[in-house]
Amino acid sequence: MSQKLYEFQKYLEKLNYYRRACTLMSWDLYTAAPKQGYADMADALTWFSTEEFSLSTSDELYEMLTMLSEEEEYNALDEVWKYTVRTMKKDLDERRRVPKDFYASFVAAQSMSMKAWEEAKRASDFSLFAPHLQKMIDMTIQMAAYTHPGKETYDVLLDQYEEGVTAQDIDKVFGELKEGLLPMLRRIISRPVPECRFIGRGYDPDAQKKVQELLLKYIGFNMDAGCTAESEHPFTLGFGSRDVRITNHYHVDNPVNAIFSAIHEGGHGIFDQNTLPEAYGTPAAACSNMGVHESQSRFFENILGRRLSFWKPVYPKIQAILPALADISLEEFVREICHVQPSMIRTEADEVTYPLHVILRYEIEQAIFRDHIPVEQLPELWNQKMKEYLGICPANDAEGILQDMHWSDASFGYFPSYLLGSIYDGMFLETIESELGDLDEILSRGDILKITHWLNEKIHRTGGMEKPKEILARVCGKELTARPLLDYFYQKYVKEGFR
Amino acid sequence: MSQKLYEFQKYLEKLNYYRRACTLMSWDLYTAAPKQGYADMADALTWFSTEEFSLSTSDELYEMLTMLSEEEEYNALDEVWKYTVRTMKKDLDERRRVPKDFYASFVAAQSMSMKAWEEAKRASDFSLFAPHLQKMIDMTIQMAAYTHPGKETYDVLLDQYEEGVTAQDIDKVFGELKEGLLPMLRRIISRPVPECRFIGRGYDPDAQKKVQELLLKYIGFNMDAGCTAESEHPFTLGFGSRDVRITNHYHVDNPVNAIFSAIHEGGHGIFDQNTLPEAYGTPAAACSNMGVHESQSRFFENILGRRLSFWKPVYPKIQAILPALADISLEEFVREICHVQPSMIRTEADEVTYPLHVILRYEIEQAIFRDHIPVEQLPELWNQKMKEYLGICPANDAEGILQDMHWSDASFGYFPSYLLGSIYDGMFLETIESELGDLDEILSRGDILKITHWLNEKIHRTGGMEKPKEILARVCGKELTARPLLDYFYQKYVKEGFR
Numbered sequence: 001m002s003q004k005l006y007e008f009q010k011y012l013e014k015l016n017y018y019r020r021a022c023t024l025m026s027w028d029l030y031t032a033a034p035k036q037g038y039a040d041m042a043d044a045l046t047w048f049s050t051e052e053f054s055l056s057t058s059d060e061l062y063e064m065l066t067m068l069s070e071e072e073e074y075n076a077l078d079e080v081w082k083y084t085v086r087t088m089k090k091d092l093d094e095r096r097r098v099p100k101d102f103y104a105s106f107v108a109a110q111s112m113s114m115k116a117w118e119e120a121k122r123a124s125d126f127s128l129f130a131p132h133l134q135k136m137i138d139m140t141i142q143m144a145a146y147t148h149p150g151k152e153t154y155d156v157l158l159d160q161y162e163e164g165v166t167a168q169d170i171d172k173v174f175g176e177l178k179e180g181l182l183p184m185l186r187r188i189i190s191r192p193v194p195e196c197r198f199i200g201r202g203y204d205p206d207a208q209k210k211v212q213e214l215l216l217k218y219i220g221f222n223m224d225a226g227c228t229a230e231s232e233h234p235f236t237l238g239f240g241s242r243d244v245r246i247t248n249h250y251h252v253d254n255p256v257n258a259i260f261s262a263i264h265e266g267g268h269g270i271f272d273q274n275t276l277p278e279a280y281g282t283p284a285a286a287c288s289n290m291g292v293h294e295s296q297s298r299f300f301e302n303i304l305g306r307r308l309s310f311w312k313p314v315y316p317k318i319q320a321i322l323p324a325l326a327d328i329s330l331e332e333f334v335r336e337i338c339h340v341q342p343s344m345i346r347t348e349a350d351e352v353t354y355p356l357h358v359i360l361r362y363e364i365e366q367a368i369f370r371d372h373i374p375v376e377q378l379p380e381l382w383n384q385k386m387k388e389y390l391g392i393c394p395a396n397d398a399e400g401i402l403q404d405m406h407w408s409d410a411s412f413g414y415f416p417s418y419l420l421g422s423i424y425d426g427m428f429l430e431t432i433e434s435e436l437g438d439l440d441e442i443l444s445r446g447d448i449l450k451i452t453h454w455l456n457e458k459i460h461r462t463g464g465m466e467k468p469k470e471i472l473a474r475v476c477g478k479e480l481t482a483r484p485l486l487d488y489f490y491q492k493y494v495k496e497g498f499r
Numbered sequence: 500m501s502q503k504l505y506e507f508q509k510y511l512e513k514l515n516y517y518r519r520a521c522t523l524m525s526w527d528l529y530t531a532a533p534k535q536g537y538a539d540m541a542d543a544l545t546w547f548s549t550e551e552f553s554l555s556t557s558d559e560l561y562e563m564l565t566m567l568s569e570e571e572e573y574n575a576l577d578e579v580w581k582y583t584v585r586t587m588k589k590d591l592d593e594r595r596r597v598p599k600d601f602y603a604s605f606v607a608a609q610s611m612s613m614k615a616w617e618e619a620k621r622a623s624d625f626s627l628f629a630p631h632l633q634k635m636i637d638m639t640i641q642m643a644a645y646t647h648p649g650k651e652t653y654d655v656l657l658d659q660y661e662e663g664v665t666a667q668d669i670d671k672v673f674g675e676l677k678e679g680l681l682p683m684l685r686r687i688i689s690r691p692v693p694e695c696r697f698i699g700r701g702y703d704p705d706a707q708k709k710v711q712e713l714l715l716k717y718i719g720f721n722m723d724a725g726c727t728a729e730s731e732h733p734f735t736l737g738f739g740s741r742d743v744r745i746t747n748h749y750h751v752d753n754p755v756n757a758i759f760s761a762i763h764e765g766g767h768g769i770f771d772q773n774t775l776p777e778a779y780g781t782p783a784a785a786c787s788n789m790g791v792h793e794s795q796s797r798f799f800e801n802i803l804g805r806r807l808s809f810w811k812p813v814y815p816k817i818q819a820i821l822p823a824l825a826d827i828s829l830e831e832f833v834r835e836i837c838h839v840q841p842s843m844i845r846t847e848a849d850e851v852t853y854p855l856h857v858i859l860r861y862e863i864e865q866a867i868f869r870d871h872i873p874v875e876q877l878p879e880l881w882n883q884k885m886k887e888y889l890g891i892c893p894a895n896d897a898e899g900i901l902q903d904m905h906w907s908d909a910s911f912g913y914f915p916s917y918l919l920g921s922i923y924d925g926m927f928l929e930t931i932e933s934e935l936g937d938l939d940e941i942l943s944r945g946d947i948l949k950i951t952h953w954l955n956e957k958i959h960r961t962g963g964m965e966k967p968k969e970i971l972a973r974v975c976g977k978e979l980t981a982r983p984l985l986d987y988f989y990q991k992y993v994k995e996g997f998r
Contacts, residue, residue, distance in 0.1 A: 014546075017543050017546050017547065020539075020540075020543050021520045021523075021524075021543070021547070024520075024523055024524065024527060025520075025523065028523060028527075032726050032728070032744075033726070033742065034722065034723055034724055034725050034726050034741075034742055035723040035724070036721075036723050036724040036741040036742065037724060037725075037738055037739075037741045037742025040519075040738060040739070040741060040742065041519075041738070041742070044516050044519050044520070047513075047516050048516065048520070206705040222535075223533065224533055224534040224535050225533055225534070225535040225536060226533050226536075227531050227532070227533050229531070239536060239539060239540070240536075240539070242533075242535040242536040242539055243532065243533055243535065243536025243539065243540070245531075
């Protein structure tokens with residue numbers, strides 16, 4: 001190993017210690033820190049984050065990366081270190097193009113905007129947030145001009161979250177999806193609403209935790225390389241493949257939320273636990289493509305989890321832990337978890353209406369960055385599209401345009417990755433069935449780990465080293481298309497008759 | 500504020516961030532880190548500990564402390580900062596007298612000794628540990644000669660854990676106690692052994708957690724400034740008064756262990772939550788006298804918790820959470836938790852036999868440091884004293900001389916503080932009753948917080964700023980004496996007839 005690589009690895013090790021401290025403090029803030037100790041822990045997190053930022057943007061690091069990028073040095077690196085040097089150098093190059101003053105004012109404006117959004121949402125008044133949103137938009141355009149001069153702003157944004165996927169790609173697949181989905185949805189919701197008898201009964205949170213543990217183990221989450229805790233909102237967070245942590249939130253009157261959060265976060269967790277072991281501690285071991293990551297959580301949650309055959313071997317065990325489900329048949333339970341109903345809030349939407357929530361947001365982001373429409377017109381545009389796509393109209397801004405926090409900190413371009421995840425899932429499903437055989441047969445006999453291992457091998461192992469389109473080409477042998485997802489919806493909801 | 504004080508405070512702030520990272524990582528290792536992630540977290544802890552050590556022993560810090568110790572600067576400080584400068588300077592002065600090489604070899608020998616003790620305990624073979632123990636003894640004598648030239652080694656050791664308490668003091672009170680206790684114990688255990696019907700039934704760990712929460716709140720632990728978790732052994736750990744954390748371990752067949760661990764650790768926690776708020780983040784806010792700290796956990800656990808009147812208002816609530824106790828009367832429950840039975844293991848001993856376990860260890864430490872007896876003779880000495888004091892003899896080294904880890908890392912002089920805690924408790928009990936009135940009356944009417952607040956005001960508030968003897972003089976108006984503890988034992992076990 002060259003002396004330069006050795007020094008760089010030592011530096012990265014140190015950087016990782018600071019990152020670990022930050023991650024652990026975040027974890028603690030969400031899951032443990034008591035009320036009176038919260039501010040102290042948050043202060044410490046700020047302090048370590050600042051140290052981490054200095055280390056990750058230092059001239060010393062930049063020099064190391066520059067030297068390691070020189071042809072001879074670079075060619076001597078293995079794939080993991082090539083990827084590491086290349087991505088870290090690219091990030092630093094971009095960052096160094098941003099004037100320090102601008103960066104500082106952006107961070108400050110971001111935190112003010114997030115605060116304003118919280119207040120606006122509480123008051124359900126978009127006008128309180130509008131000037132901040134305008135500022136976030138303007139600064140995002142400016143930021144993209146610094147980091148990627150000459151490139152379309154929105155493509156720069158998309159690239160942050162889903163490398164190599166452009167607005168042109170998304171226009172195509174989202175268009176395809178919308179066209180197929182709108183008539184299908186009308187057909188589905190014309191059917192009578194199924195009765196649901198088990199929501200509103202009592203479900204002990206401790207028992208729900210036992211259900212979560214059972215499900216996590218069942219789908220292949222490794223409890224020796226992870227743990228769980230309780231937080232206000234479910235999330236997954238990790239220190240690399242050997243320690244991946246999942247949270248959940250338990251509602252006494254309804255076990256379905258926690259069950260599907262467990263499977264969803266479990267999907268993220270299984271991904272993180274199975275990335276390339278040789279790349280541990282480098283960016284190559286972390287998938288930075290949000291859509292690809294989301295595809296795995298959604299594959300477990302929707303493609304596998306919302307399916308009768310998934311529950312056949314498991315449901316009796318769940319009934320034993322949650323006695324309030326004793327008189328609810330497997331079929332009744334599955335009918336409820338596959339129930340389609342247009343609703344206002346994206347994060348609570350079923351799998352059929354979910355894509356339309358994302359398409360709406362994508363189109364609004366296009367209106368912002370491509371058509372430059374004034375922010376004042378956005379609530380109207382939002383409500384109009386809700387009516388058009390889902391047939392319902394928000395009663396106020398809080399359940400309409402203010403519902404998501406993403407725009408408040410300028411995370412424009414993030415939303416599409418949620419839906420790209422589902423679109424990839426349709427493609428993965430098609431491929432899995434052609435390689436492993438009928439999914440229902442595998443699931444019915446309790447052999448889900450066969451599927452998990454396929455995903456481990458084909459998708460998780462690669463970590464962050466392949467771009468989304470490269471993964472699709474390698475795994476599915478085809479280009480991005482929404483057709484398989486539409487086929488899946490058609491088969492499940494139109495032919496099998498769920499609603 | 501002087502510029503020097505300001506700079507020192509900034510430095511301490513930074514040091515505290517590193518300490519917080521270390522504390523949080525330790526907490527995580529004990530309560531959350533999964534098996535495969537354990538070594539990574541432990542590595543990070545080592546790294547941050549090393550940074551913390553550099554910061555806390557740096558020449559820069561020493562210079563600041565030296566300047567702040569100069570008469571004019573020092574006199575301008577308030578009490579908290581006087582204490583902080585004085586103790587940190589004293590610690591650094593001592594540390595700087597130790598040659599770096601010796602210190603490093605001591606740390607290395609310590610960790611080898613701890614490993615050897617673990618193996619020896621597993622194999623129940625003292626001879627495997629003996630050479631390491633000898634080394635720990637020799638190096639401890641050498642270390643004390645460096646840090647406190649010309650002082651008695653054992654007094655130096657005692658002073659680390661209980662400032663100002665000497666071997667002469669302890670000879671006196673332990674002697675007093677032994678003399679009174681031995682005949683009393685013979686009388687108590689001559690009575691028939693009470694029947695216990697509830698050990699061995701099933702107690703759901705989740706329900707035991709609810710019992711713990713109820714008890715912690717009941718005795719005055721503030722859940723807004725603390726939290727709980729599960730670990731192999733119960734402990735208390737804190738980030739200062741605003742965030743104090745308690746762990747517990749639950750045995751399905753016996754709820755008594757977790758109940759009394761909760762009250763014991765709760766007592767430590769209540770202490771830490773109530774130290775001087777103005778001293779937050781300084782050594783003045785942390786009580787470094789182990790005996791004083793232990794007195795508070797034991798006061799809640801034994802003096803209050805093992806008493807019929809404590810349980811009168813609480814026991815029915817516990818029965819409601821643990822249905823297996825439904826047919827166990829209050830009296831039967833209390834008889835069991837006050838049951839006296841000589842046994843081999845210190846940490847499992849009842850409050851009457853416990854002092855004899857400590858006295859035995861103290862006398863052996865005296866044999867080591869005062870009489871220099873060879874380590875080979877220690878197991879025999881141990882067994883002989885067990886027989887003499889408790890009438891039982893260990894079947895092997897594991898349940899005899901190897902049971903505690905304290906000597907393996909050279910924590911000689913620590914044991915006496917456990918018993919000093921109980922001796923202080925006797926004195927505090929006497930004083931409380933003279934100031935607040937009959938304890939049973941207060942407890943019976945559920946007014947325990949009156950007692951907690953008294954302890955907060957009289958003992959906790961002072962944090963680490965007073966020495967044990969100063970606290971006794973201020974609170975009880977008398978010198979250290981074991982008489983009140985003996986009176987308490989006599990009243991409870993001889994007169995009231997518990998066994």
